[in-house]
Amino acid sequence: MDITTKLTFLEQFPLFDALSPEEKRRLTQMVEFKRLPKHHTLYVPGDSSDKIYFLVKGSVKLSARYEHEREVIKAILRPLAMFGELCIV
Structure with a gap:
């Protein structure tokens, strides 16, 4: 799954609102869709x-x-x- 799809998904959760764009990009490396x-x-x-x-x-x-x-x-x-x-x- 590409990084844009993962970022779009993460941005739906208020939990991640305080993260910078760079922190969100790093987080996408740990996200796994199953x-x-x-x-x-x-x-x-x-x-x-x-x-x-x-x-x-x-x-x-x-x-x-x-x-x-x-x-x-x-x-x-x-x-x-x-x-x-x-x-x-």
Whole structure:
């Protein structure tokens, strides 16, 4: 994916407003776009992660499994949502 497409995408997030154009260009070198299959598990509670995810298209279900494998849906995310940031804190 080209740098212009990545910059255009990043500029949609207020999180990056304070960055200079050069800082945004450097950030694009770390941005990776991936298409994932439906029902794909990115990570489970307890996993370590060094990634922040930005949803471009589709939806993401954030859930956890508790007693007797009961699933509790915590949120349904839509495009332009950000998640995973708590794993890297």
